[in-house]
Amino acid sequence: MFSFWLSNKLRGSMLILRIVAPAMMAFIPLTSDLDYEFAETLNIINVIFFAVWMSTERAHSNTSYHSGVLRTVNRLLLPIIFFDFVIISIAMIAGHHLHWYRTFGLYFLLPFVGSWIGLTLGYVCRFFIQRRPWLGVAIILLFTLILNLIWLLFTAPIFVYSIWWGYFAGPIYDEWIPLTDTLVFHRLFSLGFAFAIFISGDLITRKLNNTITYKKFISLMAAVWLVITGLFYWRDNWGWDTSYATLEQKLNVVYDDERLTIYSDTTSKFVTRYVSARIKQVTDWLNINPAKVKIFIYPDAQTKKILMGAGGTNFAKVWRNEVHVNSDDAEFTIKHEAVHVLASSFGHPLYSTTKPGMLEGLAVAAAWDESQLTPHEWSAALYKLNKLPDITALMEPMGFWSSSSGLAYTVSGSFVRFLVDQYPIQNIHRVYASEDFKDVYELPLDTLQERWKFFLNTIELDSLDLRIATTLLQPSIFRRRCPHYVADLQKEYYTSIEMKEWDNALKLTEQIISTGTSPERWVLSRARIHFKQKKYDAALSKVEEVLNKSTLSYTMRGWALLLKADIVFCQGQNQKSMDLTHEIMTLYDQTTSVYEAALWSDHLMRHPDNGTLYASWLDAVDQNKAGEWYSVHYDKKDDAIFSYKLISYLYQTSQYDSIFSYIKTHPMAITDSSVYLKYNQLLGDAAQRIELWSEAEQYYRAAQQYAKRTTEKVQLNDRLELIHYLKNKIE
Structure with missing residues (x-):
């Protein structure tokens, strides 16, 4: 009775759910963009559905091993794929999707291949497990799931390329997930694996039924399995996995003591010292004696993406006492990520804590920035x-x-x-x-x-x-909406901006805005594109559209007003532009980034050359030639604001020695308190990087005198405390 119910009522319910699943997901925000989340979810559904369906299908007396599969493909698989295509196409047309190639590419690589994986598994279980073959399917799928979880816990990457479950990209939230050769190769491998299982099952069936089999064919299948085994064994070479041995070859040990090992590649000595000092600082704050911690510092996001699966996302592996960060992010994220690992000394060694508010709250409380x-x-x-x-x-x-x-x-x-x-x-x-x-x-x-x-x-x-x-x-x-789809649009947008493909960039901003992702920001991006095209009326119209939005954030309003000032300047309304920058400086005197930008614009506009200097600056920024512009105007000895901006540029380009050479020959009398604070903080940071400890402390204490906001005071106190830890590490 139970078997009859399983083979009829449950199968009918499963079929209905499978058919409507894509349509249901089209209305869920996270999967409505038909991107990675949609494809991977449908892949999991397909593997389970086809495996259970095939394993519970009644055998017909005239149905052979081969013809049974063909019958199912013709009557079930192909119609479902066709129905999926109809639903996806309707959803994409209704949603004005731009990336058809990406949606259908992910569909073919994940749910389409998953259908064949499930179909093969179901048929093999049906022919070789006499009683309750569906239970065999469940056991195999559960076993592979546990195996993949173990793989995730004890191998280097946070991604998993799984024959059975597709591609798990890891907890990377809003990162771009590209359609790579690695993914294509692995899914073709998975398809070949399913085909090999099916043919092997047929050979075994023939042997059991005393049907003629050709030895050459058996030898061929043995060779196929040998190739499959070899491909899997050398999976590191194809990017499907990264062993810790491979990872430690790519990133050399640059620091090692009884409490900490740092693996790196091109990371500066300062970053290495900085990371070790921060670890000691957090250890003291938590008042613990932790186990040894490993820090992996990657030279760039691309390398980290290939080796670990997360390019821009920095993370901690609590169960292995590891932190993985990019070199550019190490200074800003190491305290937060280190807490997750160090807290395992009093938390659970595998998952740290079951309270997410404590997990992330303790990290934020330690970093306090x-x-x-x-x-x-x-x-x-x-x-x-x-x-x-x-x-x-x-x-x-x-x-x-x-x-x-x-x-x-x-x-x-x-x-x-x-x-x-x-x-x-x-x-x-x-x-x-x-x-x-x-x-x-x-x-x-x-x-x-x-x-x-x-x-x-x-x-x-x-x-x-x-x-x-x-x-x-x-x-x-x-x-x-699907953050990976939005990330894909944004990546293409920035590529279009770099290539100066303005029309495509405008089209992409429209698509991003339709997802509801920071609409004010992207309307402002449209204004910037029109500004770069020298379509000043169109740019001004978009800026006014942003400024009229009641949901516009305080900081975003400041940037919109700054763009408006640039637009009216380029329209020849110099006085109106200067009035705007002066207004911004008044309104945003406690928002350093906006205030500095407004001060710089206002300073150049008021130059005696009637705006020529500012026009040349805007042109240099547009052509990414700010460095050349600074070199031309290097000797403005009496211009404190210019000197500050030049020092900022030298700092951003890691020319720390040049900063101190410059200030020796270009003494500055800065009267603006906000600039004076940032100037001294900048000099303190530069001095810290070249181990001028007393000078760094002197600059930070000078900056403290002008700190107004609590965050400024907190940051300066933290820098002063850090000097103590850095000095101890050097000594």
Whole structure:
């Protein structure tokens, strides 16, 4: 009775669900763009569906091993593929999708190949497992899933190329997932593997039925299996995997002691020292004696993408005490990522903690650098706006991930830092591991949350802080359109900008805007394209469109006003442009990046040459020749603002010795307090990189005198503390 129900009612239900699955996913934000998430989800569905369907199909007396497969392909597989194509095509036309090649490419590589994998598995189980072949399918699929998870845990990459389950790209969120030769080769390999299993099954069936088989054919299949085994054995060479032996050959050991090993390639000595100093700093803050940590620093995102699967995403492997970061990101992310690994000394060695609010909150609390505001200020502002999420929810996986990542991370960080500052750090150790808040603090979590909120009420905020805080109010990843599809559009957009293919870039911005991804930002990008095309009226129209949006963030408004100033300058309205830059400087005197840009524009516009100097600067920026422009105007000895900008450029291009050579011959009398702060901080950073410790400390202390915002004070205090750790590492 059970077998009859499984073979009829369940099969019917499965067929209906399989047919409507693509249409259902077209209405889910995360899969509606028919990109990677759509293809991989459909691949998993196809493997399970076809495997179970084939294993439970009733055998017909006149149906041979081969004809049974052909019958299923003709009556089930091909119609389903055709139906998928219809649904995908309708969805793409309705959604004005640009990347047909990508959608259908992913479809053929993942769900299409997955259909044959499932079909083959189902037929093999049906012919060789007499009772309940569907159970054999379930056991095999479960076994391969566990095997892939083990593979993910104990091999170097965070991606998995799986014959059975397709391609798991890893937790890389909004990174671009390209259609690579590696993926194509692996899926062809998977298809060949399925074909080899099918033919081998046929040979075994013939042998059991005493049917004639040709020895040459058996030898050929033996050779095929030998090739398959060889391809899999040397999978490192094809990019399907990276062993730790291979990884450690690519990245040499550049630092090693009893607590830390750093693997790197072209990383500067300063970055190596910096990373080791930060590890020691975090260790002291947590008050622990951790196991040895391994840090892998990659020369660039492309190398990291090939070896690990994550180009721009830096991450920690808690279960292996490893941190993987790009060289350019190491200074900004190492404290955060190191906490995840170091916390395993008091957390669970495999998964660290079951409380995501503690996992990310402790990392944010240690790094304590969340851009324009401190985590306490962000949280206090959200509290005043009645937008503060519930801490109890953030301690649970569903509650944490149902909020936007920026909101969940920052608020959790504020709460954890409050606990660290108010109670012994050992309490954090116990709660992080597994213990309940009430058992550790002798207070329930709700009461701790109320105490934290009372503390947030004591933080002084102004209207600017409240406006800035609204930028955290974004939808969660599950309510956003496919981030990989958006990343693909953005990559093509930047390529078009580099190639000066303006029309294609405009088309791409329109597509990105349709996904709901930062629409104000991308409308502003359209304005910039028109500006580069010297279509100033069109550019101004787009800028005004952005400025009229009520949802425009405070900082984005500043950049829009700056672009407007450039546009009206190019229209010959110099005075109006200068009025705008002066207005921006007044409104954004505490937003350093916008203020500096406005000050620079205003300074060049007011030059006695009636705007010629500023026009040459805009032209140099447009042609990516800022360095040449600086070299032409190198000797403006009496121009403090110019000298500051030149020093900034030298710092960005790692010419640290040149900075100090320049200031010896170009003394500056900076009167602007914001510029003076950034100038001294910049000199302190440069001195730090060439081991001028006393000079670095001197510059940081000079900058402290002009620090207004809490974030500025926090950053300078952190730099001064870092000097202590760096000096100890050198000595």
